[in-house]
Each structure stands twice: as structure tokens, then as C-alpha cells.
Amino acid sequence: PPAQTQPPTTGETQAPLFFGAFATPIEEPWDGVIHEALQKAANEGKIRYEYTDDIGYAGDMERVLREVAEKQKPAAIFGDAFGNEEAVRRVAKDYPEIAFVFGSGLGPAEPNVAVFDNWIHEPAYLCGLIAGGVTKTNVIGVVGGYPVPEVNRIVNAFIDGVKEVNPDAKVLVTFINSWFDPAAAKEAALAQVDAGADVLFAERFGVIDAAVEKGLLAFGNMSDQYELGPGHVLTGPVWNMTPTVEYVIKQVEGGTFTAQDLKDFSMVGKGGAYLAPFHGMESKIPENILALVKQRDEEIKGGLFRVDIKEEPPAPTN
Amino acid sequence: MEAKRFPYQLVKSNTPPLWMRPLIPVLILLTTFLITAGLILTAQANPFRAYYFFLISPLSSQVSFLEVLVKSTPLMLTGVAVTFAFATGYYNIGAEGQLYAGAIAAAWLGIVLGGVPAAIAIPLMIIGGFLAGMAWALIPALLKVRLAVDEVVTTLLMNSIMAYIVSAILNGPWRDPTSGWPQSPEIAENTMFFKLIPRSRLHFGFIVGIVAIAVLWFILTQTSFGLKMRAVGLGKPAAQFAGINVGRTTLLAALISGGIAGIAGVSEVAGIQYHLIGDLSANYGYTGVIIATLGGLNAIGVFVASLFFGLIDTGAQTVSRAMGVPVYLGQVTQAVMLLVALGMYLLQRYRIVRRA
Amino acid sequence: MEVFIVNLIAATFRVSTPIVLAAIGETYSERAGILNLGIEGIMYFGAFVGFLIADKSGSLWVGLLFAILAGVLFGLLMGFFTVTLGVNQHVSGLGITLLLSGLTLFMFRLFYGGRSTPPSIPSFQVIKVLPDNPILGPILSQYWLTYVTFLVIVPLAWWILYRTNFGLKIRSVGENPEAVDAAGVSVPAIRYAALGIGGGLMAAGGAFLSLFQLGAFTHGIISGRGWVAIAIVIFGNWQPIRVMLGGLIFGGTFALQLRLQAMGLQLPVPYETFLALPYIVTIIALVIAGRNASYPAALLKPYRRE
Amino acid sequence: MFIVEMQSITKRFGDLLANDHVNFELRKGEIHALLGENGAGKTTLMRVLYGLYHPDSGVIKVKDRPVVIHSPKDAIQLGIGMVTQHFALVPPLTVAENVVLGYQNSFVLNQAQIEESVAEAARRFGVEINPKAIVRHLSVGQRQRVEILKALYRNAEILILDEPTAVLIPQEVEALFETLNHLKQEGLSVVFISHKLHEVTQITDRITVLRDGRVVGTVNTTEVTQKEVAAMMVGRETFGVSRIDTDTSDPKPVLEIIDLCANDDKNLPVLKNISFAVSEGEILGIAGVGGNGQKELAETICGVRRPTAGKVLVEGQDVTGKSPSDLTRAGLGRIPEDRHEGMVIHLTVTENLVLEHLDEFTRNGMLDHKAIRQYADDLIQKFQIKAKPNDITRTLSGGNMQKVLLARVLARNPKVIIAPQPTRGLDIGATDYVRQQLLEQRQRGAAILLISEDLDEILALSDRIAVMYEGEIVGTLPASEATPERLGLLMSGAVKEH
Ligand SMILES: Nc1ncnc2c1ncn2[C@@H]1O[C@H](COP(=O)(O)OP(=O)(O)OP(=O)(O)O)[C@@H](O)[C@H]1O
Ligand SMILES: Nc1ncnc2c1ncn2[C@@H]1O[C@H](COP(=O)(O)OP(=O)(O)OP(=O)(O)O)[C@@H](O)[C@H]1O
Ligand SMILES: [Mg+2]
């Protein structure tokens, strides 16, 4: 079985210590993305990396951060502050020498809290284009966890994409009100299939299983999820934290770390967000749609096309 | 013909021998260690070092020691809450839901009492949480007393209902307007529990917990209501025959139990979170059942058990971080310890004697 | 509308299967006088062990078998505490749930730690009995364990409890263990047997989620389905057929709620109302049954001779 | 010759030596009484034989073969059957299901077939019972028949009956004895445990007497008198207690019951317009066969059962439907019918002594521990309770438990005493003590309602005797006119006298 933390290897002891403090288990996709980017940097010898996960929301985040700050004295602490915003900011204030880099719905805080978020609405829009193009029934299903802004903006962008190519298509949205209940998510997707959906967007785990079972096409979310349904998963918006992590490493090493919004590093422009590889699934997408997706992708990268950020809960479409 | 038998046997005795009492916790710890050491080894870690981080290191610095106390605070309160009920023979498994009822009240009061002096606001919140916990406990208690509906089941079900109520509130009217996250708006500054020690998280709730322990001790041993509670808990028909109003005693104990669980919710909202959130309680209500039982339904026992569980909770994260053992080791250890302790306390009621 | 109802019925059976399995398991335990609150943990562990073994062995069947064996084992552990040691049943049960949910996550981390997509395997496939029938086609398009649950396990539970000597002993031991003991039947043996069977069924319910419905294991895979099962056993008055009906009502409400959401229907009440409904209904059922609720008389009471 | 031989059986419970090298022999085809005071070790010895307890040492031989009996299963296989005082039946099941429980080897349970075979067995052994009846609906006597049938159905050759008559009405006792005599002819060997000497002398062939866990001796029933046996039991000559007539020319009614009605647990009428009065210094005995509403009468007067109509007056003051604590305050002394239900056996003796009068020992809600301790010490001494104040009540013998209850009630000098079955299950010594206490209370001027199924007790203590039958008082006689025959007729419901 794999050990959890990278043992420090000789010669790399100078590498700065980065710490991951995750409210959910790292198997949850959001924190999983952050964890993987940090792990990757550690594997490349750029940092030393340790982490604690499943800290939860019952008040333990503050203790963990304080203990880590006191004992391990890391150069930077990464994590997600959703549900633990105050704790993170309180501790950060007491340890100005440590870089606090947290996923957050709020802004950065002087002097040492930088924030990031997953801004994958752009690839989500591209997925919407594809969905609008491949649907035969003109009904598309989206199953999400909770209608929080981070989820809403992905879903809304996806719907906007659908509308661009297929204004008549109907998008069904279901929230299972849980981050982790794949059986419920699958059942929600099956309900959408019964209501006519033939393409599914899997914001949560479980939905792709429904697509596989019903022989339909689906989109993953957050990471490349092709392996969850080979032959069924077209693509999906992918969030990549590596640009953010590398930027912070540079800043920390250069002693230039500041409180800032690292949003840009999670967007398409800097490679923080992209469309997952097709794994040969292009063949299932009409030529013209594929061309449109390529075009929009280029336009987004070139700053010529803007995907609207809508954070209110998605309204059910006609 | 007597078959050959083991020359020693366990004999029931009403009073455990004195020498055995201090030995029991040691035995529990040792057995737990032996059982969990295997798991720690499979995670490729050294069990002795793991236990050092588990049990010793949280006590080795002031900061982490205070954190142990912070973690014990809700456990003390739910432990006391459950003890009130169990001692009266009312098996309240609903402290979890009652805690949330108290938390909802505290969050609401914390929002509306902005500007009211803390000396008034905080007592009001505690009273409000107590009443809310009581109100949530009232339904199963009345069903039990009036209609003899089993409380184990109703209180358990009420926990699930409360979880959905909290979810409905947080996803509906109280969704945080700024973050959109399912959490209530922050309570006003003046309604937050003050810190007992600067730069620590140890807050006023700990004092409330200690007071609750003291109240439990006082009521159980010094008051006639406590004797009535115990009489009802140990023999309902006899208590009734002796003129104790069984229904009223049960109802009252159940309500006090719910109220104190509600205060646990207040303490978490006003001392730790400053919001109502869906994950406010890390199963403190259920752990309260365990703590009450391990504490032998008496005040001192509950106090010690809640400190100990606070220690393990704190230590688990330290072990995980320091040694790369999955953080779930803490949960496993608590469970093993509970089960071992259940077995051992039973042993305490026996003596080993040589067969005649 | 017809299609809607047909699909709803199909979904109802699917959603109810794990809950009915677990609830029947709990029925065996409670009929023998043991309230097994370890149910949630046993389901979780069953889901994981089933997945782990299926993944490592490459056989879903072997996975399912091991899940059931694990469930039996921990059913028996529950027996060790509540039957052999005679310890408080709530606390033992909560302890077993605590132990198994911790152990499951511990092992999950060791075997599959740190992956951002859950490990998955090809799951059991749906079996279509009358694929061309417009009504029965969708309804009879279920996993084999669903058919087995409703056609075999539930009726068998009824038959065993009411029509066999073993069932007579289970019912008796849950009513008056002294009588069973005096009749020369070992009380612990019967209680252990019932808990073992019960644990196996609970674990099968968990494994249904990981090996049939998802082909994957994730955190939160059980999400309180064990507590629902407890409610349903009471709602069903400890009678297998009525327990099954309770499970179907729960599954039906759950499926209906998702379907109304999928249709974009704005409900006048929060969707949580639907999810809380089974619990509320169970409490109301208890109130109506009142004093007459036929609790197994020896439920929660340890039996020891000396 | 001996079907069972128990040799030098020793059984300890902690420090307590319940059986001390006991030798006991049962002949084939005899009815053998096991006699002894409470706690003498009778039940323990038989539980050892039935495999419910394991002896610490000793040898058991069945049909001359040494055996080890690990559990009732082994006992049953050896042909031993036991009917305990607290029936081991499953109330929601049918008679047939109860009888075959654990004895059918087939996996499938064929209802029709087991009912037939149980009916057949009932006919063969002359035990009258309907196999289809649900046990919950049966009377105590019928339940006992189910128990006996259960043993016989398992081909028992040795039948142990632990205090079988304690819960039976006289007619049922007669029926039981008939059955036993019949079975004895068939070759059954019976161990018969009882406290009632006249029953023992009537039905048994031999008697073994235990005292303090040791065998005092085994005698042929025909060769001893009741008095001699009693002396063996207690180690002294016994003296019965009985009432001395006193002057009752100017009776002042203290307890008045007027048209009292109540329902039973199934909500059916069980008390039908009961009226009577008990005067100062008078013992009114309520006779009747068990199950005719006596229990409910006591419960209703004592405030644990709600009356549906009628009145209870204490010194003219209406106390109907008052709570137990109000009744106590009004001067009603209540002795519970079931000791275990009258005392919280897991609390200490002290706590039980004050439980009924907590208010008096409470200052501002707090317990006055000093006063409580003083009070308990006094009562323990005055009532010769063999226990320490902080002993858990559960550890006391039945007789001492009863003394605790009496102390709790009598220490208050109540105006009225309700005493249902006050000596049930007590040995001769303890019985004497309790009766003596009641008579002293009468002397003091208390009005005493004595409810008993023991006619001898009623006749020995009562000034007047009322007979209950099916929830009604069917006759009231002054003691001077009461004869067992007249009372028997009333108790059987054949006549009414007012
Ligand atoms: N399970 C037990 N644990 C401890 N002590 C016991 C137990 N059973 C009986 N005793 C004790 O053993 C002694 C013998 O009890 P036993 O029940 O055999 O008496 P008995 O002769 O049947 O009395 P009784 O006439 O009251 O039925 C008593 O002192 C009793 O307190
Ligand atoms: N588990 C036990 N621990 C201690 N003493 C016990 C225990 N069980 C029974 N006894 C004692 O054993 C004695 C005889 O037991 P038994 O059950 O025959 O009671 P009893 O007083 O004769 O009442 P009854 O005739 O109604 O059974 C009683 O004094 C009782 O208190
Ligand atoms: Mg006895």
C-alpha cells in the first residue's frame, strides 16, 4: 500500500515544505485536484509535501492549521476554506510568515491569504456545445451536489453552451444535496433519462454509471474521468491546479508571496482549466460541432470569447 | 462425572475488588493498543510512536492540551445530556438532533441579538438553546410517557428528521448570502463566547460543560429528584408504587437531557463556528451515548470519558500527519476502545477464584 | 403519465433493494431480541469488502460472497457483545458502526488511497425479463439481486420465521429467552444465528450498491440507508412482508422526489420534506400502533442464566 | 432403584454456599417433596439437576449412570423436565408451538401436525388443554398445564415442580394433584417443591428437608407429622400466630370502599361495584381464588390502577384516584403484592426505606443524607432486617426484602394497611413474623385489609371475612361464623351471602 506522505529524499531537504489541509477526504474531486497537483510537484522534487484530510467542518480546521503552523512551520498551506473560511483567516493572521493558499468564495486577505477557485466554466461551456450537438431527444441532464456558486457557474455555463447550438434543447438539473452519495446521483440521472435525457453531465460521481448502463453519452467533471465509462464519457471540464501550485512555489522561493486572487491560474488562459482529452470519442461528435468547439476554445484562449459567470442556482429550462 | 475443567473460574461478585479498579483502564488501554497495533503496522508505521502521538503529544504542549479541552467541550455536554436520560431509564439516542435544535436557536438568536450586551445576549442564547433542545426532545418524550412509544427508535428517527430540517434551512432561507455556501449568516460579535485563554480556542462553552458536569453530580447524588430519577431508571413499577410520578420524572429527565444537548449546539455555534452548518457536530450526540455509558452514568465518569475522547480525537489527526497513517485510525481506535471497555467493565463484576 | 408511473415503479424496486435487504437482516436480529445498530457500519463494510475482493479477484461473485461473509462475521461480533457479554445493545451497535465505518475508510485509503476518481470495476448487469412489453419491460429490468430480494429473500424470511422450527425458535428467543432455554434450546446459538444471517443480509445490501448499482466504492456510499432500514423494520411491525412494503414506500418517495426534480417541477415545499417523510411516517405509524406495537418482548434485554 | 442420585452437590454464589454437599435421591415412581425455608437451596439444587446451574462439585447419577448436565438440553435428553415458578412460556405463541419448541427436529413446522400431536399427548397424559389457544389468553392454571405437558411431551420420566401450587386456586391444586397421582401410576417420578406442609403431606411419598444449603434429613411422609417436618425446616418448634378476639362494640370505619369499579390490563371490567368498610383495629380478610380481582382491588386502592367508578374514603376523606404519594400522606400504608415490584431492587436498603417519603427527607430539593441514614439505621434495628444500610436490596433474601417493605410502611403508623399476599413465598419463620406485625398493628388501631389466597391465613387473622368472586364481593362473614366449608362454597361462586 502506498504511504501517504512523500518521505523527504536527500538533497531535496532545501525544498520548501508545502502542507495540504483538506476539509473533505482527498477522494472528493475538488480537494483531490489540489492534492494531486501538490503531489505532482513533490514527485518532481520541487517541494516537500504533507497533508491531512477529512478535517471536516466541525471546528477542527483551526486546530490543525495552528498545530501545523506551530510544529511543521511549512512555507505554504494549501486547502479549501469553504465552510471553514473564518478559521483559515484567523489562523493566517497569526502566522504572517506562512503562505495560506486556499480555495475560497471570498477575496484574498492581507498579508498572507491568497485565494483560488475552480474556474472551469469555460470548458463547461464547450461541453455544453457538444451536448447540444449530440443530443437526439433534445433533453440533457445535469446532476450536481449542492447549488453553491462553484457548482452553479459550471452548470450555467454548460446550459449556455447547449443553448448556443441548440436553443430548443431542454436541460434538466437535479441536485442530490450531498457531496457523496453516488447511488442517489445515479438514480437522479436515471430519472432524467426516464424524462427523456440522452446526454448527461456528471458533476458528481454516480452519473456516469447511469450513462454506461443506459448506453448514453456523458461528461465527467473536474478531472479526466474517461476510465469511469470508457466509450461513454465524451470529455469534461478539467481543473488543473498545477499552474497555481507552480506559481506559488516560485513566489515562495522568491520571497514575493502576497495576498492575491489566483483565479487566473485556474482558467483556460494559463492552463488551469481545459477540456479533457477525447480518448477517441470525437467520432461520436458531428464534424461541425467539433469545429465549433475548437473555434470557441481558441477564442477563449485568445480572450475573444467570454463565457458568462452566473452564480445563481440554475433555473430549469423550458 | 465431572469433566476436567479449567481450575479457575469467574464468579460474580457484587462489589468489584478494590485492586481491580485502577487496573481496568490500564487493561483497556493495553488491549486496545494490541488490537490497533496490527492496523498501524499494515499502514507501515510504528505502533509505539503512533501511540505517542496519539496520547502523549497532545498533552505535551499548552496549545494542544487546550485543544483537547476544546474538543471535549461538546462531548462533556452531550455525555451529561445522555446520562440524565439513561439514568432515568429513558434511552435518548437523540442528542444529535437536540444538539442541532439548540444550534439553530443559537444561530438565530446570535443573528437577531446583535447590539445587545453580551452579558444579556449570551445567557439568552444558552436559555434559547436549552429550550430548543427541550422542544425537540419533547415529542419523543411525550410519545413515550403518554403512548408508550419506544424512545430509542423515535429519538433515532428524530435525528434524521432534524438533519433534513437543517439542510432545508441552510439550502433555503439561511444560505450564506456572500459565499452561497450552505451555512447561516455569521452571528453577531457580541454573541460569540469569549475565550478563556487568549490566543487559544478554549471558550466559555468549556465552563458551561464543567457546570453541566457539576449539575449532573449534584442532581444525581444530592437531590430527591436525582434519587427519583435513579429509582425510575432502575425499577419503574417499584418507583411508581412508592409514589414517584414515573411519567413526570421521565418527562423531566428527557427534557433536561434534550436541553443540555441543545446547549452543546449553542456552545459549538457561539464558541467555535459562529455559523450554523450542516456538519456542526462530528457525531457528538452519538458519542455522548458512548461517553455516558463508559462513564458509568455518573458525573466523574462522564467527565473523564469526555476528556479522553477529546484526547483521542485530537491525537488522531496528529498521528495521521506525523506518521502518514490514515486519519481514520482515530475512529477505529475509539471504537475498539469502546468495545474493549464494554467487555472489561463487565469483567469488573466478576472475580477469579480457584475451583473447589 | 403511464410511462412516468412505469419508470417510477422500476426505480422504486431498484432504490428499495439495498434497504429491504438490510431491513430484512435487521428483522432477523430484532426478532431474536437484538437491536443491531451496527447496521450502518456493516452495510458500509459490506460495500467495501465486496468491491475490494471483486476488484482483486476479478469476480463479482467472489466479492459478493466475501461481503456476505464479512457481514456474518460482524453480526456475530455484535452477538459476542450483546449475547455472550450481555452489554447494552445500543452502545454495542453504535460501537460496531463506528468501528466499521472507520475500518472501511482506513482500508480504502490503504488500498485505493489518494485517487481523485473512485476505483471502479464492471458491475453486475441489469437482467431484462420482458424487454418488449411496454409496461413490464421497464419494471422487469432489474439486477438479479433485486429479483432475488423480492422473490426469494423476503418470502423466505416470512417462511422461515413463521413456518419453520428455526423461525419458531427465533421468535421465541425474542419474546422469552427463558422459555427457549428451559426447552433445551441454546439461546445464544439462536441469537448468534439470527445476528449472523442479519449481518450477511445487511452486508449484501451494502454490496448491492458497490457491485450492482455503481461498480465502484466511494465515501458516503451508504449515506444513512442503514438508519432508514431500522425505521422500516418498526414501520413493518417486524413482519417481513410489511417490512418489504415499508422499504418500497421509502424507495417510492425517494424516486418520486428525484423524478419531480428532473421534470423541473418547483415543489412548494423543500425537497427535504420528501426525504424526511419516511421517518415521519414511521413515527406516526408507531403512534397509531401505540401500546400495541408488537415489539419483540425481549428486545434490548440480555439473557443470562446466572 | 433410584432414578436420580445427587451426591455431595456443592454450589456457591460468590461467598454464599447455596448447596453444601447435598445428597438427594429420587425413587422411580415416587413423589418426593423438597422442603425448606426461603433460601434453603431447593431451587438451586433443582436448577443444578436441570442443567441451569453447574455445580462446583458433586456427582449426579441418572438411572445409575454418572452424567454431566451442561444445559437443559442434556437434562431433557436424560428424561428430566422442570416446571419453574415463573413459567417459561412464550405468550404470543400457541400452546402447540410452546410445547414443541425446541423438540421438533424437522426444519419445517407443520402447524396442523404439531397441533394434532400435542392434542394427542394431552389426551394420553390426561392434561386438558386446547393446542390452538394462544398462551397469552390462558389462566395461570392452564399455563401450568402447558408447562407440564411440555415436559411430558419430551418423554420426561422425572418431573420437577418448583412451588407449583403457589399460584393456583384450590380447585386447580386438586386438579394438579389428580394429574400427578395419575402420572405417578404411569411410572413418573416427581420432585415437588413447596412451603405448604399440608400439601406435602397430602401428595408426597417422601420428604427431603434442606436448611441453609444442607440436607437435614429425608423421611417417609407417612411416618412424620406436619409439626415434626416444620421443626426440621426451621430447627425449632414452630408456633403459629393467631388473632385474639378484642372488643369491637363501637366500630369506627376508617377505610370505606363504595361501589368501586375498575378495568383490567385488557380494559375489561374486573372490579364490579365493590363496597365494604374496614374499621379501626379490625382486620378484614378478602378470601377468594386467585384471579378474581383481588390483585386489581389492591392496586386500585393503592393508587396504581385507575378506578372507572366508585369511591375510596380514608377517615371520610375522598382519596379516589389520588396518586400513591397523596394516599401515603392520607395515612394509607401500602404493602405491594410483588416484593420485586414494590422495591427498586438495584437501589440500597436505605434508599428503598425512604423512597415513599422522600419529601420528608428533602430540604429545598436536596436530600438530608444524615437524617436518612439515621432513619434507616433505626428501622433496620427495629424490624430486625438482616442487612447493612448500604446493601443493594437485590442481595437480600425474600424474607428480608419483605421486612424492608414492612418497615417502610409500618414505621409510619398508618391508619389503614393494605396487605395483599403478605406472606406469599415466605418460609414459616418469616411468615410468623409478618403475621405478628400485622396483629400488632391491629392492636394499635390500624384498619387492615388482608388479601390472601391462603385460607388458613385468612381464618387465623381476620375479624371479618369477605369473599371475592369474579370481581364482586359475594359474601361477608364475621370470623366466628366462617368455616372453610362456607368460605369454599362462596369462593366457588356457587352461592352468594349478603
Ligand atoms: N443466581 C443467584 N445468584 C446469587 N445467589 C443466588 C442465586 N440464586 C440463588 N441464590 C442464593 O442462593 C441461596 C439459595 O437460594 P434458592 O433459590 O435455592 O432457595 P430456595 O430454597 O429455592 O428458596 P425459596 O423458598 O425462597 O424459593 C439463597 O440465599 C439465594 O439468595
Ligand atoms: N441473581 C440473584 N442475585 C442474588 N440473589 C438472588 C438472585 N436471584 C435470586 N436471588 C435470591 O434468591 C432467593 C430465592 O430466589 P427465588 O427466585 O426463589 O425468590 P423468592 O424470594 O423465593 O421469591 P419467589 O418465591 O417469588 O420466587 C431470594 O431471596 C432472591 O432474592
Ligand atoms: Mg426457590
Ligand SMILES: [Mg+2]
Ligand atoms: Mg421461591
